[in-house]
Amino acid sequence: MLSRVSAQAKACTVCAKHLPYAPRPVFLVGSAARLLIVGQAPGRRVHETGIPWNDPSGDALREWLAMERAVFYDTSRIAIVPAGLCYPGTVNGADLPPRPECAPAWQPRFRAALPDLRLTLLVGRYAQAYYLGKRRRQSLAETVRAYRDYLPEFFPLPHPSWRNKLWLKNNPWFALRVIPALRQSVSACIGQV
Numbered sequence: 001m002l003s004r005v006s007a008q009a010k011a012c013t014v015c016a017k018h019l020p021y022a023p024r025p026v027f028l029v030g031s032a033a034r035l036l037i038v039g040q041a042p043g044r045r046v047h048e049t050g051i052p053w054n055d056p057s058g059d060a061l062r063e064w065l066a067m068e069r070a071v072f073y074d075t076s077r078i079a080i081v082p083a084g085l086c087y088p089g090t091v092n093g094a095d096l097p098p099r100p101e102c103a104p105a106w107q108p109r110f111r112a113a114l115p116d117l118r119l120t121l122l123v124g125r126y127a128q129a130y131y132l133g134k135r136r137r138q139s140l141a142e143t144v145r146a147y148r149d150y151l152p153e154f155f156p157l158p159h160p161s162w163r164n165k166l167w168l169k170n171n172p173w174f175a176l177r178v179i180p181a182l183r184q185s186v187s188a189c190i191g192q193v
Helices: 002-010 044-049 056-065 102-112 125-135 140-145 162-170 173-190
Strands: 035-038 078-080 119-123 154-157
Touching (some): 035 125, 035 173, 119 125, 125 140, 125 154, 140 154, 140 173, 154 173
Parallel strands (some): 035 078, 119 154
16 A cells, blocks of 8 residues: 555656656655655755755754664655655745645555554644644644643654744753653654664
């Protein structure tokens, strides 16, 4: 089932007319994965390489997780399926949001094809909006601060973009309380990293 869903997703052109380049869906999955990472959408560098989180944001996320690249890309433990599979482009130097057609088309299908999932990291507000809906708090900070309310299924996180450095500075509780809990939850999910 997963190979069929993956092949269909790789061939997807639903939003091609809205993209700055030809569609290049970027995701990484394995049928035994226990952790799912749902980010926003690939940036330009990820679009070019075809490797999810292969950019400074990915470096920051791996630092939060205290995880080496080899473990992060180990599909026997981790699946990576963003809310938007293709690079949506930029406006004024900022990446556009994921295409709205994408998450409803692909997230349920990938989840159904990943039967061993135990935990899903919701990285950024678009992933949180799709999965948490009305359960989200008024702000990203409030949602992330209330991470325990979404466990054991979900763990909401801010996006590790350089654009969020001010957010991280203004919310020191994230590094003090959330990152240790994140590392513990991920370790419990996939084993020692």
